[in-house]
Amino acid sequence: EDKVVQSPLSLVVHEGDTVTLNCSYEVTNFRSLLWYKQEKKAPTFLFMLTSSGIEKKSGRLSSILDKKELFSILNITATQTGDSAVYLCAVRPYGGATNKLIFGTGTLLAVQP
Amino acid sequence: DVKVTQSSRYLVKRTGEKVFLECVQDMDHENMFWYRQDPGLGLRLIYFSYDVKMKEKGDIPEGYSVSREKKERFSLILESASTNQTSMYLCASSGEGTYNEQFFGPGTRLTVL
Numbered sequence: 240e241d242k243v244v245q246s247p248l249s250l251v252v253h254e255g256d257t258v259t260l261n262c263s264y265e266v267t268n269f270r271s272l273l274w275y276k277q278e279k280k281a282p283t284f285l286f287m288l289t290s291s292g293i294e295k296k297s298g299r300l301s302s303i304l305d306k307k308e309l310f311s312i313l314n315i316t317a318t319q320t321g322d323s324a325v326y327l328c329a330v331r332p333y334g335g336a337t338n339k340l341i342f343g344t345g346t347l348l349a350v351q352p
Numbered sequence: 353d354v355k356v357t358q359s360s361r362y363l364v365k366r367t368g369e370k371v372f373l374e375c376v377q378d379m380d381h382e383n384m385f386w387y388r389q390d391p392g393l394g395l396r397l398i399y400f401s402y403d404v405k406m407k408e409k410g411d412i413p414e415g416y417s418v419s420r421e422k423k424e425r426f427s428l429i430l431e432s433a434s435t436n437q438t439s440m441y442l443c444a445s446s447g448e449g450t451y452n453e454q455f456f457g458p459g460t461r462l463t464v465l
Binding site for chain 2: 271273275280281282283284287289327329339340342343344345
């Protein structure tokens with residue numbers, strides 16, 4: 240059975256810290272991996288990763304994929320209170336329904352002032 | 353900007369009632385999805401649709417049905433609501449291409465008493 244596992248489940252840090260969120264997967268026919276940020280509303284898209292070793296970057300956030308070891312990490316540097324959210328990882332397999340995603344349970348990040 | 357809207361942010365219903373959750377997207381997307389989100393379980397796919405009048409079961413379709421009569425609108429129906437259907441319901445849509453991300457609505461928090 241396909242599955243996506245995120246760790247840690249929750250994390251509390253102070254402003255200015257750097258955090259690393261993990262996402263491992265066991266998915267048949269992997270196509271891409273996506274990261275979303277969810278505050279008290281709709282998840283918003285952060286990154287889509289398809290190739291190993293190529294870092295995607297947006298401001299203080301970056302992410303990379305390792306297709307050999309079947310995991311991805313999301314890094315946030317110089318954290319701010321506005322980074323507090325649930326971070327969701329999802330994997331899209333080939334085959335089956337168009338654009339169907341398999342989600343992990345998420346990592347709850349709390350950034351304290 | 354892509355916009356996905358859901359008919360209600362909060363809904364309280366009684367056991368046995370028929371419940372309709374509506375989702376509308378304004379980007380002419382082919383694919384639409386209904387998820388429920390529960391603590392510790394992440395997002396789980398209930399149903400999805402890849403075209404008008406077309407639907408497929410997701411991972412947890414029991415107790416739910418869907419309707420897609422128009423491209424922009426995808427409805428989730430709880431035929432006879434039960435307390436174990438108390439949850440956050442998220443609607444999403446995506447375009448047809450291989451590397452299109454899903455865009456999410458703000459969610460409906462449903463409580464069944």
